[in-house]
Amino acid sequence: MKKITVIGAGTMGNGIAHVFAQNGFEVSLVDVSKPALDAAMNTIAKNLDRQVAKGLLTDDQKLKTLRSLNSYTDLEKGAADADLVVEAATENKELKLSIFSKLELICPDKTIFASNTSSISITQIAAATKRPKKVIGMHFMNPVPIMKLVEIIRGYSTSDETTSTIVEMSKKLGKVPVEVNDYPGFVANRILMPMINEAIETLYHGVAGVEEIDTIMKLGMAHPMGPLHLADFIGLDTCLSILRVLHDGLGNPKYAPCPLLVNMVESGNLGAKTGSGFYTYVAGSKEKSVSAYFTK
Numbered sequence: 186m187k188k189i190t191v192i193g194a195g196t197m198g199n200g201i202a203h204v205f206a207q208n209g210f211e212v213s214l215v216d217v218s219k220p221a222l223d224a225a226m227n228t229i230a231k232n233l234d235r236q237v238a239k240g241l242l243t244d245d246q247k248l249k250t251l252r253s254l255n256s257y258t259d260l261e262k263g264a265a266d267a268d269l270v271v272e273a274a275t276e277n278k279e280l281k282l283s284i285f286s287k288l289e290l291i292c293p294d295k296t297i298f299a300s301n302t303s304s305i306s307i308t309q310i311a312a313a314t315k316r317p318k319k320v321i322g323m324h325f326m327n328p329v330p331i332m333k334l335v336e337i338i339r340g341y342s343t344s345d346e347t348t349s350t351i352v353e354m355s356k357k358l359g360k361v362p363v364e365v366n367d368y369p370g371f372v373a374n375r376i377l378m379p380m381i382n383e384a385i386e387t388l389y390h391g392v393a394g395v396e397e398i399d400t401i402m403k404l405g406m407a408h409p410m411g412p413l414h415l416a417d418f419i420g421l422d423t424c425l426s427i428l429r430v431l432h433d434g435l436g437n438p439k440y441a442p443c444p445l446l447v448n449m450v451e452s453g454n455l456g457a458k459t460g461s462g463f464y465t466y467v468a469g470s471k472e473k474s475v476s477a478y479f480t481k
């Protein structure tokens with residue numbers, strides 16, 4: 186297995202493409218947006234430069250990684266001869282099902298289909314194809330080049346052979362694969378998202394402010410990042426999508442998204458990627474300050 190196609194040039198997609206290319210795979214990065222592809226390739230180059238500066242990579246390894254990457258706006262050109270396709274598009278069920286339906290017509294029978302979904306059913310995704318035994322979840326954590334975990338999700342029909350192949354491939358990437366079953370939110374987000382939602386509820390009900398909530402969780406619970414800062418980092422739209430999947434799939438009111446989160450997403454304040462969420466961010470800087478909305 187040598188040729189990898191990654192669909193989606195956003196934060197997760199470019200990180201996944203980076204890791205595969207750095208570990209000797211031929212990678213095709215596919216996105217409908219040429220500017221998104223250009224930005225992704227630029228991000229990968231900058232991240233490789235950081236690795237070189239830290240002594241984690243040589244200049245030759247950096248160049249070899251970049252030579253292993255190609256980008257395409259045409260799905261057929263980018264995926265026609267792939268051994269593995271990793272879908273990392275927006276967390277939207279209809280979009281993902283549409284992508285896999287198209288892939289079924291494009292890819293040869295040998296191709297394994299993996300989704301980087303953080304909450305959507307792998308069994309549902311597999312049903313959009315004619316190869317359910319070769320469909321699996323491969324949920325990387327952000328930032329992909331740094332985080333070790335890959336949550337491996339078996340759909341109802343995922344074969345042992347497919348699972349074994351993806352587990353071994355994850356190890357070749359220097360990751361730690363952990364196998365879980367296909368239920369809403371899997372493990373990571375079934376535990377994480379209710380915590381984030383409760384932090385937003387705590388803010389919404391005026392129990393404490395943004396910095397106070399994050400400071401308590403960092404210093405009191407040894408979390409490296411407070412839940413509101415983490416929500417901004419993940420993207421508030423992504424958090425909302427996952428909570429809706431949990432709420433719809435499990436039918437438990439404890440997963441109902443906080444109204445404040447819904448309003449922030451509808452107003453376009455999605456976190457770090459838009460420059461404003463619970464905090465305000467300066468482009469190209471790690472500096473942040475509590476959003477003016479929460480300092481009134």
